[in-house]
């Protein structure tokens with residue numbers, strides 16, 4: 001069964017609690033939270049205080065996706081409110097040190113690559129990762145079109161993780177919907193992020209069930 005991590009980026013934060021209850025009842029695996037600083041990506045979202053309030057209202061593990069410049073500066077702050085904590089390979093931090101710090105602070109570590117980054121560039125860091133995140137859109141905004149060049153990257157990361165004898169979650173983020181989710185699963189993704197597709201559904205529990213049964 002593939003895991004689902006709905007992305008709340010485009011949700012109404014004042015009514016999120018109701019949606020969180022539906023997620024809990026329908027067995028959502030993680031909640032994906034997109035942190036954007038207006039520098040690493042051309043958009044600004046939210047930070048630690050918002051995540052802290054979400055954490056106080058749900059038991060769903062929080063999957064925090066940092067899209068911020070030099071993320072090592074903020075790992076301690078975000079680790080305190082995250083279960084899974086990921087940052088971008090391209091964001092200007094020492095990758096190995098940052099992954100180690102995330103684990104040392106008790107979170108699961110995740111390394112993320114943008115659509116133009118080749119998977120081979122991160123092979124050496126896989127032993128330090130609990131999850132890798134392959135972006136299937138340019139990070140910054142929800143509701144963009146899925147980029148199929150993410151699929152061979154997932155395959156390559158899966159094969160390399162197996163070669164190294166590692167059991168790593170492979171997450172995909174951007175443009176996931178009824179058509180693209182099966183392609184991602186077939187390529188080897190084990191965690192699907194879905195923003196608009198889940199949040200705009202008029203039957204959230206049914207949509208969650210459909211995706212998780214792929």
Ligand code: DX5
Nearest residue numbers: 007139140142143175195196
């Ligand atoms: C984009 C974010 C995504 C986004 C996904 O930068 O990382 O998590 O919310 O939204 P959809 O599923 O609508 O593409």
Ligand code: ZN
Nearest residue numbers: 007034065173
């Ligand atoms: Zn994301």
